[in-house]
Amino acid sequence: MPQIGSLALRSFIQTKEAPEVNSDDSKFEVWSWPYFVVLLLVMWPLTLWVAMKKFFCHLFCLELKVNTYWVDGVSQASREIKENAGNWRSLDIIYNFYHGRGTWVDNFWIGIRNAQAVRNRKRVVKSFLIKHFSELAMRCEKNLTILSVASGSAQAVIEAIGILRKRGVEVTAYLYDRDETALENARTLAKKHGVEDAIRCVCEDVCNIRKVLRKLPKCHVVEMVGLLDYFKSDSATKMIKIFKQLLREEGVFLVATINHNLECFFLRTVVNWKMVYRSRREFSKVLRNSGFSKFDFLEEPLGIHHIAVAR
Ligand SMILES: C[S@@+](CC[C@H](N)C(=O)[O-])C[C@H]1O[C@@H](n2cnc3c(N)ncnc32)[C@H](O)[C@@H]1O
Structure with a gap:
């Protein structure tokens, strides 16, 4: 059955x-x-x-x-x-x-x-990272780095790093999350993919970023997926502005937010999953207010997640 x-x-x-x-x-x-x-x-x-x-x-x-x-x-x-x-x-x-x-x-x-849509988002993030870091490696960029903000168990990032390593491209990931169990899981996952030496974990709330800002290097990619869904636009803007400082000059900010959709009432009421929903316009406004003048959107085919690459 x-x-x-x-x-x-x-x-x-x-x-x-x-x-x-x-x-x-x-x-x-x-x-x-x-x-x-x-x-x-x-x-x-x-x-x-x-x-x-x-x-x-x-x-x-x-x-x-x-x-x-x-x-x-x-x-x-x-x-x-x-x-x-x-x-x-x-x-x-x-x-x-x-x-x-x-x-x-x-x-x-x-x-x-x-x-x-969440699984689609993970596919988009993973494939973007593989493509982007492969291109950087081809341009002979050295010491490739990514900061994953609110990384959770960082599955997309770790899987991408595993594939890149097999292609001879080394990337170091800084995983930032307030939940130690998420980071523990990330370590286990990294081990499984043979890249445990490529991750560094930072257990801290994003609200305390100033405490650890100096310990983090400027990265080629700052990835923030699955976090803006819990922040209203004003605080999201303030937060992005701070993490933007951790981008290298030519770095990219990979960021996602959830779109309004017909299942949101079900998620909120039946699954107790409360999120802040944004249209692409509202999301673009957050990115512009955070100081990004150029951003492209990557397609999540159901249109439930907006995923932007901002520079
Ligand atoms: C929905 S998960 C997203 C995980 C991952 N980025 C992904 O897309 O698979 C959200 C993560 O954000 C973390 N998080 C939520 N609020 C946070 C905060 N204020 N500071 C640091 N991490 C936070 C949670 O611990 C959780 O691991």
């Missing part, structure tokens, strides 16, 4: 060629027509139901342990994502889900468009 559910689910997912990546990363995921049926018939009614439950629980000071049986009740993966919403572990589950684990209900929820 789980296999049938999983196969049926996969057959609903259209794929599109992703640029220059390997194995599982060779295709983007693009959910087709069933998405709208799922949204109308399942996600929005569940969202409404959970919103009502939350309202009454709040009114009578009751604790709501399970938002709904159909999501965090029956699906262990969804429950774990809900309990870790916004931290590295939730992304770890979403990134690595299609490796043969979970029930068909897990498959169902981890196949929703936002989950596909």
Whole structure:
């Protein structure tokens, strides 16, 4: 039964060629027509139901342990994502889900468009890093470095560095996160990819960046993916301005933010995952206010994430 559910689910997912990546990363995921049926018939009614439950629980000071049986009740993966919403572990589950684990209900929820989009974003980031550092190496640039801000377990960065090493390109990554467990996981992942000597970890809150600014070198790439989603535009601008100082003169700032989308009510209410959603225009404004005059956007095919390369 789980296999049938999983196969049926996969057959609903259209794929599109992703640029220059390997194995599982060779295709983007693009959910087709069933998405709208799922949204109308399942996600929005569940969202409404959970919103009502939350309202009454709040009114009578009751604790709501399970938002709904159909999501965090029956699906262990969804429950774990809900309990870790916004931290590295939730992304770890979403990134690595299609490796043969979970029930068909897990498959169902981890196949929703936002989950596909997060995996697409990782593919875009990884392929960009491989391409960019390969080009820098061809131009004989030395001591290639990247700073990953709010790195989590830095899966995209570490996988890219692993592939680059096999091609003879050495990159050192500075992984900056406030969560020691994320950095521990990054070390384990780096070991698995044979690049543990290429990472340096900095455990600190971004709000305390001034404390560690001097210890960090100027980098070829500063990557900030999955962090702006938790900051309003004013604080996002202040933060980017500070991290911009860590770019070399010819360096690039790789930064992403989540777009408004129809699943946001479901994420907020049912998965307890609160984020700040921005249009491309709002995102561009943040980048301009942070002092970037030139930026290009990389395509995430579902349009749920904006990914910019700013200079
Ligand atoms: C959604 S994860 C993104 C992980 C990774 N960048 C990726 O895209 O896979 C967000 C990460 O930001 C970190 N984070 C959130 N707020 C932070 C803060 N104020 N200072 C440092 N790290 C923070 C969390 O610990 C978490 O690992």
